[in-house]
Amino acid sequence: DIVMTQSPDSLAVSLGERATINCKSSQSVLYSSNNKNSLAWYQQKPGQPPKLLIYWASTRESGVPDRFNGSGSGTDFTLTISSLQAEDVAVYYCQQYYSTLTFGGGTKVEIK
Amino acid sequence: EVQLVESGGGLVQPGGSLTLSCAASGFTFSNYWMHWVRQAPGKGLVWVSRINGDGTSTSYADSVKGRFTISRDNAKNTLYLQMNSLGAEDTAVYYCARDGGAARYWGQGTLVTVSS
Numbered sequence: 001d002i003v004m005t006q007s008p009d010s011l012a013v014s015l016g017e018r019a020t021i022n023c024k025s026s027q028s029v030l031y032s033s034n035n036k037n038s039l040a041w042y043q044q045k046p047g048q049p050p051k052l053l054i055y056w057a058s059t060r061e062s063g064v065p066d067r068f069n070g071s072g073s074g075t076d077f078t079l080t081i082s083s084l085q086a087e088d089v090a091v092y093y094c095q096q097y098y099s100t101l102t103f104g105g106g107t108k109v110e111i112k
Numbered sequence: 113e114v115q116l117v118e119s120g121g122g123l124v125q126p127g128g129s130l131t132l133s134c135a136a137s138g139f140t141f142s143n144y145w146m147h148w149v150r151q152a153p154g155k156g157l158v159w160v161s162r163i164n165g166d167g168t169s170t171s172y173a174d175s176v177k178g179r180f181t182i183s184r185d186n187a188k189n190t191l192y193l194q195m196n197s198l199g200a201e202d203t204a205v206y207y208c209a210r211d212g213g214a215a216r217y218w219g220q221g222t223l224v225t226v227s228s
Contacts, residue, residue, distance in 0.1 A: 042157075049207055049220060049221060050207075050218060052216050055214035056214075097215075101162070
């Protein structure tokens, strides 16, 4: 099974500042058929299901603000919130879909 | 509009059984793999099981293999999760999600509590 490791576990950032979340997979999630990384990022707020933000490691889901950006390839990936807004307070998860589904442990983002 | 609505959760005693349902609408249900994902209180997301479009291929997390059975009824646009030999570690909100590579659509979840 592919293990996803996220860091940090929590993060406090001032409004308007950058938040960076890292995710590492135990093996490559590069899908050879399309040369894209099978890596997604989700946002989850209390009492709600996860919301898809990014797929194929860097493709923003429709309607997601452009302050959310995904990057990385192979086994190392990053979610960046370029200018943190109050409504971005949430837990963020990475997920690989190369082989069934595996989630990272989550990163709680708070306002400093 | 794609909708996924879970039901069937509740309080069950250790060793008991429960069947969850996920009613799907707004898309051609039989065209999609479907997943069950769970989240224990205050914890992260854990994949539980998946099934292909015609129900002929299934897979399970090691933690539920042999105890849980995923199935679907495409005529009723409904996904199921039969859960047996439940233990406290199975207490969680159970979500169904539509596959599409990344899971774009999720239900609101149904809470399963295993306790005496």
